[in-house]
Amino acid sequence: MSKKKAEGTNLLYQLIGEARQYDDVIVMGRGDPDFDTPAHIVAAAKQAMIHHHSDYTPPEGLPALRQAIADRVKRVNNIDVDPATEVVVTNGGQEALFLMVLAVLSPGDEMIVPEPNYNTYADSLAFAGGVKVEVQTYADDDFRADPAAVRAAITDKSRALLLVSPNNPAASVISPGDMKTLLDIAIEHDLMVLADDIYDLFVYDDFEHLSPAALPGGKERTLTLNALSKAYSMTGWRLGWIVGPADLMARVTELKAAISGGTSVISQQAGIAALTGPQDAVEMMAAAYRRRRRLVLDALDAMGMKYGLPQGGQFVFADISFTGLDSGEVAQRMLSEQHVLAYPGSAFSKDRKDYLRMTFLQPEEQLIEGLERMKVAMQNITAGR
């Protein structure tokens, strides 16, 4: 009997598992920054332990953290929220994503999703019994979510529009003009908006991030998620949040309580330190990602590979159609032959079998080595070896 081929998230975990077997593996797959959490945040967590800050925390999170989040979304995203009623702390962006989907979608409801997109949205939607309505975006257009295509996808079952900007895996940023148009469409058709701002601090060149909740008429119909994982290198702490209108957030709080009760108090204490403490580490990391992005793009250009320009985020979505192979097979061969882990586009969307997602979350010398190995892998594949 043949073994069932892994797909989607399972495929990614299969590759992660295999990557662990190689001592010299270069990981350009998972969205886990190579930087450790800044020392002052770790030190604050230690102080919190010493001072026994391990008492009760409500499901929606510690008041001091919710205040810090409210301040942050005002400062960065221009979203006004009441920390008492419009902020819920979550176990990372992933739980925030799951909660947002569950809060808004019921069985049979449709969510419009610009594709490709982060695979967990499809998983969460499947759990909720919702239906994903895909709106394709294209590398030639730098994976722009075209408002006209979004409008054309609306049916009488449409209930929500997903806007992930910068996008994962395509790294496109929704322009302010498009964002306004997309929000107008959502208002016109009475759709809820799920906004994923997790990469909002990583926007390149002259591109600009705009949160739909910051626009007139946006906040009352938008749930916005974010997390400390990417910006503060805090993936292991599992700390994220959702902000939105009080009426919907009351329901999000009930769901949060049902799913996990609350969020680890020590992660919350670390989160307070991250958001209220010095921000120079964030800028240092952002500057490193800017340099690495350039380095990766130059290498891909030298290999003659096409890609949608990464306008934001921490990765590149590159076209590998020239290999003639499915992205799962290419990723597998890169890993087993050259010990380089990149994620196959097919894990993000069934229609993206011609793409690979490569993160630039490794030190520059590792990235250079990884790209060299990738070049060899591509040469071997195209030469039929």
Added chain:
Amino acid sequence: MASQTKADILAGHDANEALNTQLLPPVARRSRDLSADGLRSFLDERIIAASSEALEAGQTHYVDVPGIAPLRAAIANYLGASAGASYEAGNIIVTAGVQESRFLTIQMIGAEFESIAVPTVAHPGVRKALGVRERTVIPLAADVEGGYLPAVDAIAGALAAGCRLLYLESPARLSGAAYADEDAAAISRLLNEYDAMAIWDQGLAPWVDGKYNSLASFEESPSLVTSIGEAFPGMGLASWHIGYIAAPEAHVPAMQSQKQIMAICTSTAAQYAALEASAIFAEAHNRQLAHLSQLRSDLIELARAVNLEVIAGSAANVLALRASQDTIANLNQAGFEVADGALFGAPAVIRLSVSAAAADALQALR
């Protein structure tokens, strides 16, 4: 213009009574809060040191979805030592607290069955987790004399009627009552007879002063029982939210996959703290258990002195009493919060966390 879509969403949520069930805090909110079943205790300095060391060494990244390997092994050992259940590390999923354990087991194992039999008296988190996605629930009548545990006959009835998945607590979260060995053995035989499965909340088991056997420890049970609970209770980690699922091998992948979808993994800081807690648990726990057992005996005397009926239970950390709304009001007036049995499905019952403040509360009723 107001959004009709949002109005419909809100109405749907409001109509979901199970989802809107009030949840109890895992640990006391203040000194006179007696509503939690987790202990408010200080962190041992060895836990602080180990957790800090791991964080300073760069353990701040994603880890494996089911948990770090040494903690999974430590939890498997702990379940063997404390509940007689033979689990391997591969059977363990580390969760972000017992509520996540409830949710994952109820929703993911529950998805494999047409219905789930649930005690009419159970922790409110059970009902809440059931409310997230509709399930057919078969009520298991609570046996008041037995500390609100469903009687074996009631369980047999649900199985005979076709239900093949049970959700059971032992000790009961309301009363602390635990199934006697012969009853647990009978339940185990029933599972085997009907080829049924059980989710077994044994989170309060470490507080049973004396022998405790998990349902998973009986001969017929290992492939039929999934156990859940808090990891290393009483070590000051209640608000760090660290729990476990110990499941038969066949059920691990679906829950692991859903855990990935929901949270990717459990907080590394909490996992390394729990790992150190595993090393010092036995020493600290024995002291705590002896202290709480004595305190509980004293509380029973006090309760009887104020004419409150004590409900059968054997977990040393909680005490359930029959109490009128007037009694609850009097306690509230004196500044004490207690767990209202109505939240569990047992009106006119209160649960107190066993503590010095509980003695003060009962004194206030004199």
